[in-house]
Amino acid sequence: MNSLSELQLDALTEIFNIGAGRAASSLSEIVGDEVKLSVPCVQLYQSSEINADTLSLNSPRLGAVRQHFSGPFNADAMLLFTEERAMEIVHDMMASQVDIEDVAEYEQEAMCELGNIILNACLSSMADMLDLTLNSSLPVYFVGATNVVLRQIISETNQPLILVLHIDLSIEKRHLQGCLVFLLSSSSLQKLLAHIDRFISGI
Amino acid sequence: MNSIPAKNEFAFSGEIGGNIAENIWDSIKSGLILVDSEGKILLWNDWIAQHSGIPAESALNHFLGSLFPDGLAAPFKTALRNVLQHKLPIILSNALHRSPLPLYPLPVAYHKQDRMQQSVIFTPIVTSEKKRLCLIQVTDATLSIKRERVLKSHSERLNKVAITDALTGAYNRRFFDERFTAEFGRAQRQSIPLSLIMLDVDFFKDYNDRYGHPAGDKALISVVEALKSQLHRPTDVVTRYGGEEFAIILPDSGSEGGRIVAEKLRTAVSGLNIPHGTSSVADHLTISIGIVSYQPDTSCNATCFLEAADTALYRAKHDGRNCVRHLVAPECGKPCPVDTPQADSPD
Numbered sequence: 001m002n003s004l005s006e007l008q009l010d011a012l013t014e015i016f017n018i019g020a021g022r023a024a025s026s027l028s029e030i031v032g033d034e035v036k037l038s039v040p041c042v043q044l045y046q047s048s049e050i051n052a053d054t055l056s057l058n059s060p061r062l063g064a065v066r067q068h069f070s071g072p073f074n075a076d077a078m079l080l081f082t083e084e085r086a087m088e089i090v091h092d093m094m095a096s097q098v099d100i101e102d103v104a105e106y107e108q109e110a111m112c113e114l115g116n117i118i119l120n121a122c123l124s125s126m127a128d129m130l131d132l133t134l135n136s137s138l139p140v141y142f143v144g145a146t147n148v149v150l151r152q153i154i155s156e157t158n159q160p161l162i163l164v165l166h167i168d169l170s171i172e173k174r175h176l177q178g179c180l181v182f183l184l185s186s187s188s189l190q191k192l193l194a195h196i197d198r199f200i201s202g203i
Numbered sequence: 204m205n206s207i208p209a210k211n212e213f214a215f216s217g218e219i220g221g222n223i224a225e226n227i228w229d230s231i232k233s234g235l236i237l238v239d240s241e242g243k244i245l246l247w248n249d250w251i252a253q254h255s256g257i258p259a260e261s262a263l264n265h266f267l268g269s270l271f272p273d274g275l276a277a278p279f280k281t282a283l284r285n286v287l288q289h290k291l292p293i294i295l296s297n298a299l300h301r302s303p304l305p306l307y308p309l310p311v312a313y314h315k316q317d318r319m320q321q322s323v324i325f326t327p328i329v330t331s332e333k334k335r336l337c338l339i340q341v342t343d344a345t346l347s348i349k350r351e352r353v354l355k356s357h358s359e360r361l362n363k364v365a366i367t368d369a370l371t372g373a374y375n376r377r378f379f380d381e382r383f384t385a386e387f388g389r390a391q392r393q394s395i396p397l398s399l400i401m402l403d404v405d406f407f408k409d410y411n412d413r414y415g416h417p418a419g420d421k422a423l424i425s426v427v428e429a430l431k432s433q434l435h436r437p438t439d440v441v442t443r444y445g446g447e448e449f450a451i452i453l454p455d456s457g458s459e460g461g462r463i464v465a466e467k468l469r470t471a472v473s474g475l476n477i478p479h480g481t482s483s484v485a486d487h488l489t490i491s492i493g494i495v496s497y498q499p500d501t502s503c504n505a506t507c508f509l510e511a512a513d514t515a516l517y518r519a520k521h522d523g524r525n526c527v528r529h530l531v532a533p534e535c536g537k538p539c540p541v542d543t544p545q546a547d548s549p550d
Contacts, residue, residue, distance in 0.1 A: 026285075029278060030299055069291075093299060109322060110298035117293075124289035136291045138324065 004044050008196050012042045015199075016165050016180075019125035023118045027171065031093050036170040037118070039180075045162045047154045047183075052146055055164060055179045057082055062149040065115020065141050069123055071134040072195065073188035076159065077123065079115040079167075081178035083143055086111060089174050112141040118167070122180060130195040159183035234306070234341030239334065240287050242266045251341065254319060255304070256311040271305050279303045282325050286337045290327040297322045297344040304341060320344040368443040370420055371427040379442035379450055386454050387497070387505040394499035398461030400451040401512040402430075402468065402492040405524045407447040409481040410488065422477055422488055423447065429471040433464065450512070458496035458531055465494045465527045473525065489525035491516060496531050503532040 004012075016039040024037040045054060052058050059082035066078045090110045116139040127134045142149075153162065163182040168175070184192065228235050229249040237246035247262040255262075257270055267283075268275050275283075278300055282293045295303055302318035322344050328336040366378035374382075383399070390397035404410070404426060411419040430441045430449065444450040451468075453461050469492055477488040493515025495508060503511075511532040519528040 026281060029281060090298075107298065109294070109296035113294050113296040113299055120285070120289065120291045120293065123291055124285070127289065133290065135327075138292045138326070139294065 004193070007200055008193060009042050009044075011196050011200050012163070013039060015126050015129045016042065016122050018129065019122035020118075020167070021121075022125060023121035026117045026121065027093075027114075031171055033172050036168070038168050039165050040168060041166050043164045043166075044189075045164055047156070047160045047162055050150060050154055050162055050164075050181075052150065055080065055150075055181075056166065056177065057146065057179060059084060060146060061143060062146050063087075063111055063141065063143040064149055065112055065119065065139050067116070067119050067123075067136045067139050069134050069136040071127075072132050073184070073191040075188055075192075076156070076183040077119050077136075078153065078181050078183070079118055079178060080149070080181060081176060085174070085176045086114070086178070089169070089171050089176050090114060092172055092174055108141050108143075112139050115139055115141065118169075118180070122165070130199050132195060153181065153183065156183050159185050159188075161186060161189045163189075233343070234304075234339070236267065236339040236341070237328070238267055238283070238337050238339065240336070242268060242283065244270075245336065246338075251306070253309060254306040254311065254343075256307070273305070276300070276303050279323070282323075283337060283339075286325040286327050287335050290329065290335065292327065293325040295321075295323040295325075297348070306341065308345065320348055371424050371443055373427045373431075373449065374440055374442040376442065376444060379444060379452075382440075382442075383450075383452055383509070384505060386452050387508060389454070390497050390499070395455055396457035396499065397497040398453040398456040398458065398464075398494055399497075399508065399512045400453065400461070400465055400468070400492060400494045401444065401516040402449050402451075402465075402490045403516060403520065404447040404472075405484055405489045405491055405520075406479065406482045410479055413479075413481045425475055425477060426472055426488070426490070429475050430468055433467045433471050439464070456496075458529065461494050461496050462527065462529050465492045465529070468492060469525065469527055484524045491519040491524045492527040493517065493519050494527060494529045496529070498531055501532070508532050 020037040020039050024035045027035040027037070043054075057080060061083040062080050063083045063086050064078050064080050066076060068074075068076050087107060090107050093110065093114070119139065120136070123134050123136060126132075161184045163184060165180040165182075167178045167180055169178065170176075228246065231248060232250060234251035234254065235246060235248040236244060236251055238244055243264060243266055244262050245264075247257075247259045249259075252258050252262070255270075262270060268280070278295060282295055285291070286293055297320055300321075300323070302321055303323055304321060306319045306321060307315060307317070308319055320343065322342045324340045324342075326338045326340070328338050330336060366374055368375040386397060389395070404423070407419065407422075410422060414422075427441055427443075427449070430451070434441065434451065438454045439451060439456075442450050442452075451464075453464060456464065469490055472488065472490045473485070475488060478486065479488045480486070482489065493512055495511040495515050497503060497508060511530050515528045515530045518530075519526050522528060
């Protein structure tokens with residue numbers, strides 16, 4: 001019962017790609033260069049199926065930016081990326097603004113902003129397309145060993161369903177692959193799907 | 204004091220009157236600005252008034268963008284627009300934006316040149332009448348940046364202390380162990396040459412006995428200075444291996460280059476002419492040097508390479524001291540002497 005039809009997945013992919021477009025233009029404004037961001041695919045997993053392979057995040061350490069959002073359905077949205085590559089991108093972004101040696105700790109805040117831009121863009125396009133209102137907490141950033149970060153996701157027992165968006169981000173010469181995951185309860189997923197179905201029938 | 208805008212949108216519990224709320228936000232040590240969906244200012248707390256140099260009377264009911272002669276930075280405007288439109292919170296990090304608003308350290312009049320470092324948070328607020336407002340919180344990031352710089356310089360200093368020999372200022376054994384493992388690994392992986400020098404001050408115990416420990420300490424300091432003066436590549440550094448024994452790793456140096464360096468080191472220390480009346484090899488302080496060179500693509504490992512350097516040093520001592528002895532370590536456990544002229548004659 002908790003699987004998505006081809007049509008529903010297509011609709012979600014489309015919605016999130018619109019969000020990705022918005023995020024890319026915000027990021028371009030900061031970087032002053034072209035930024036490409038796309039969401040090639042969306043998948044639904046049970047939390048028990050989540051590991052570094054299903055997320056294609058094979059790196060000893062992951063960085064994560066998390067926002068809790070609420071509305072017609074509730075979810076925790078997390079942007080996950082390999083720490084090393086994300087740092088490279090943040091460094092590039094900062095290099096156009098400031099001296100690199102100034103910033104070690106500020107990377108974290110910058111990372112938070114990067115995640116915030118991408119998460120907000122995806123949430124806002126979902127809200128717009130599905131014609132609903134979503135509220136969100138401020139972003140929280142944390143970084144840790146991959147298994148520790150993943151365990152956090154899996155251990156959310158009241159949100160056993162995980163919508164996974166694979167994300168490709170290119171800034172200047174850098175390329176970053178990450179994941180946006182939505183942790184959902186079963187009832188939140190049903191509500192999301194009801195909105196999706198309404199959206200599909202409205203096209 | 205700021206006055207709450209005439210069309211006050213706030214409601215407080217009976218316990219807290221508007222007056223108290225006003226006192227609260229004026230006491231807060233960060234900037235609070237509330238704007239409506241048009242960008243008109245509804246709240247401008249004391250902190251922001253002080254640091255912008257714009258009093259509340261001049262700010263309230265004006266448009267945020269019109270208050271500043273240079274207008275607002277593009278990312279700031281985008282963030283504000285997005286918050287009002289999508290009602291999702293946004294942060295502008297200090298690392299990526301530095302100083303989005305023209306705010307200055309106090310007193311503002313003296314600091315008009317340098318803007319305050321800021322972190323900004325935008326939070327959407329929807330009133331009971333469904334009006335969309337945006338709360339802008341500005342925090343001064345200057346202190347955190349300073350703190351971070353101090354911590355960084357402390358940690359750099361401690362890192363330096365942790366790898367430095369207190370007496371001579373040479374690198375210490377801990378540094379040697381780490382550097383040697385890394386350099387040997389690199390030589391092996393990339394099949395590039397590597398030489399290692401081990402040297403020992405001749406009859407140093409007798410020197411200490413004759414001239415006293417303070418003089419011995421001074422002599423070691425002079426020896427290290429003399430050694431350093433002969434090493435010109437930043438990668439070639441003197442490490443105190445123990446007591447009066449020193450080691451020098453020479454990355455990318457084969458047997459020929461390594462031997463030249465070793466001979467220069469021996470000459471330099473001898474040239475210090477530190478009198479040593481109880482030395483059996485000269486009337487001044489001298490050193491014995493063992494050097495071993497790595498042959499790429501052989502089975503030699505780090506341990507046997509280190510042992511070979513020790514063996515070379517032992518030979519130099521055995522052969523009369525104040526001389527250089529050289530080994531290449533082609534296969535593990537079988538260091539072989541290089542065919543070199545015997546005499547490294549004492550000066």
